[in-house]
Amino acid sequence: MNRTILAANWKMYLNEDTSIDFIKKMSSDIESFSNSEVILFPSHTCISQVQKELKNLNDIKIGMQDCDIHTKGAYTGGVSLHGLSHIDFCIVGHSERRLLYNESDEVVKNKLETVISNGVNAILCVGETKEQKNDGNTFTVIDAQLSILPKDAISRLTIAYEPVWSIGSGEVPSNKYIEDVLSYIKNKLKSLYSDEIVEKINLLYGGSVDKDNINRLLEVKLIDGFLIGSASADFESFKAIADKLN
Ligand code: 13P
Numbered sequence: 001m002n003r004t005i006l007a008a009n010w011k012m013y014l015n016e017d018t019s020i021d022f023i024k025k026m027s028s029d030i031e032s033f034s035n036s037e038v039i040l041f042p043s044h045t046c047i048s049q050v051q052k053e054l055k056n057l058n059d060i061k062i063g064m065q066d067c068d069i070h071t072k073g074a075y076t077g078g079v080s081l082h083g084l085s086h087i088d089f090c091i092v093g094h095s096e097r098r099l100l101y102n103e104s105d106e107v108v109k110n111k112l113e114t115v116i117s118n119g120v121n122a123i124l125c126v127g128e129t130k131e132q133k134n135d136g137n138t139f140t141v142i143d144a145q146l147s148i149l150p151k152d153a154i155s156r157l158t159i160a161y162e163p164v165w166s167i168g169s170g171e172v173p174s175n176k177y178i179e180d181v182l183s184y185i186k187n188k189l190k191s192l193y194s195d196e197i198v199e200k201i202n203l204l205y206g207g208s209v210d211k212d213n214i215n216r217l218l219e220v221k222l223i224d225g226f227l228i229g230s231a232s233a234d235f236e237s238f239k240a241i242a243d244k245l246n
Contacts (some may be wrong), residue, residue, distance in 0.1 A: 004218070004245050005202060005225020007039040007123065007160075008232030009065060009091065019046040023053040025235040030057060035245040037225065039089050041065045044079050051085070063089030063123070066097055069110040071118065081118050089121045091227075093145065095164045099129075109148035121156040123204070123227065124149075126185070130165035139184055146188050153193065158202045159185055160227040166207025168229060175220050178205055182222040211240035218245075 014022065019042050026033070039061040042050045047062060054060055067090050068078035081087060092115060093108035103111075108124070115122040126145040128138045142161075149157075161181055166172055173181075182203050189198045205217060206227030217223060231237045 002224065003035055003037040005039065005158075005204060006033075006036040006232070006238070006242060006245075007041065007063070007089075007204060007206075007225065007227045008238060009041045009094070009206075009227055009229050010043065010233045011065065011096070011229055012043060013230065013233035014042065014046065016046045016049050019043070019050050020053050022233075022235050023050055026060075026239075027053075027057060029239060032239050032246065033060075033242045036242045037061075038242075039063050041089070041091060047084055047087075061088040063087060063091065063121075065091050066094065067092075067111060067115065069107070069114050071114065081114065081120055087120055089123055089158075090115045091123045091125060091160075094125045095127055095129075095162060095167060099164070105145060105148050108145075112148065113150070116154065116156055119156070121158065123158045123160050125160045125162050125206070125227070127162040127164050127166075127207070133163070133165060138181065142181060142184060143188065146185065149189075149192060151192065153197055155197070155200070158204060158224075159189075160204040160206050161185060162206035162227060168208065170208050172208050172213050172217070175216065178217070178220050179222060182220065186222060209241070211237065211244055214241050214244045 041063045051062055064087055067081045068075055071080045071082045092111040097103045112122055112124060126142050128141040132141045163173060189201055202224035203222055204225045204227045205223050209226045209228045210231040
């Protein structure tokens with residue numbers, strides 16, 4: 001059986017000291033994560049230190065929370081995928097980037113292309129706002145967000161379904177709701193790509209995941225793992241989630 005993906009999006013919760021502290025605790029308790037495939041997304045400014053601290057823990061993957069469309073040149077403040085020695089993953093299209101930083105589907109599309117063409121695994125986030133849900137537009141929104149996917153074969157892609165109304169709210173959709181959306185996403189992928197490719201695209205759920213709801217969420221068969229925000233930025237609560245998988 002594949003291990004469950006636990007992708008920890010630390011957002012802007014941790015600084016260098018608290019990130020290092022987290023890794024120290026994790027290193028001395030690594031057996032708790034034996035059934036999890038852990039991907040850590042520290043702040044850009046902390047990635048190098050986190051990588052150093054992880055040293056021999058090759059099993060733990062590292063990702064960027066976002067990146068620039070460009071990889072080199074006169075782009076003040078931009079963060080390049082090439083700026084770090086080794087990156088396994090990069091998140092694109094997180095709703096906080098879409099809504100707080102006005103990233104359009106076009107920008108997300110360009111970022112996705114940059115990430116994939118540079119040999120990095122992309123986690124593309126999709127999800128509807130409360131208003132879009134209440135208006136019955138969930139599938140239309142997801143469809144538009146997925147319309148940026150390249151039409152030819154794709155590799156190194158993961159899709160994270162993160163309903164905006166669930167992020168940081170403690171409000172988690174029912175399993176049936178998540179299953180319906182993930183089935184919709186899967187069918188959309190099947191309409192674009194071969195079964196062989198679709199098989200390799202992992203599907204994550206994100207939005208208020210914690211130790212108390214992880215077991216019932218795991219009953220959704222289409223879920224390969226989770227993209228976790230606040231509960232991933234505190235070692236004890238992240239470990240409590242991983243412990244549920246053991
Ligand atoms: P929370 O787990 O804090 O709801 O955040 C989810 C998220 O946005 C992960 O990318």
